[in-house]
Amino acid sequence: MAATDIYADRALKLCGELLESGFSPFFGTPCGILAPLYRQLELRASLRTIAREDNAVGVAAGAAMAGQCPAILMQNSGLGQSVNAIASLVVPYGIPILLIVSMRGVAPDSTTENIVMGRITEPLLNSSGIPTAMLDEDNTAEQVHWARNLVAEHREPAALLVPPTLFGWQP
Known part of the structure; x- marks a missing residue:
């Protein structure tokens, strides 16, 4: 099986x-790392592209308040832009949303402008009170179940972090 097929299969599996x-x-902003998952969600689900990540947080919060179980796809740089919306809306009001955050600034991405966000993404979320799990191709089902338990059952926000290698992204 070709490498691109493996990554497409991983995205299809995660989407399912x-x-x-x-x-x-699902709400999101396009991202190279998340592109395979984004494509699968466009084909199989309700995915809305939103130009700014902080706006996606607001729209997803509205969906959650209407009883839905929304997820936001964003790059960790977009998470940085969304900190105020998350810290002043999602966390204090316990809005149950799932953040699916791609990890720029971690191997194999060594671009200077992404290194700091790569280093602080997980601690930033955890210190905000949002639990995280780094997706791994061997445990995606368990990790999604963990996220569903927090978001749908306990009505809390959670984040799944997507390393560049999960879908074969290369700088």
Whole structure:
């Protein structure tokens, strides 16, 4: 099997797990690392592209308040832009959303402008009170189940972090 097929299969599998777990609708900003997952969600789910990540947080918060189980796809640089919306809306009001955050600034991405966000993404989320799990191709089902338990059952926000290698992204 070609490497691109492996990565497409991983994206299809993750998409299926997210949908089977009841996550929907999906909001996001395009991202190279998340592109395979984005494509699968465009084909199989309610995915809305939103130009700014902080706006996606607001729209997803509205969906959550309407009883849905929304997820937001964003790059960790967009997470940086969204900190105020997350810290002043999602966290204090316990809005149950799933953040799916791609990890720029971690191997194999060594671009200078991404290194700091790569280093602080997980601690930033955790110190904000949002638990995280780094997606791994061997444990995606368990990790999505973990996220569903927090978001849908306990009505809390959670984040799944996507390393560049999961879908074969190269700088």
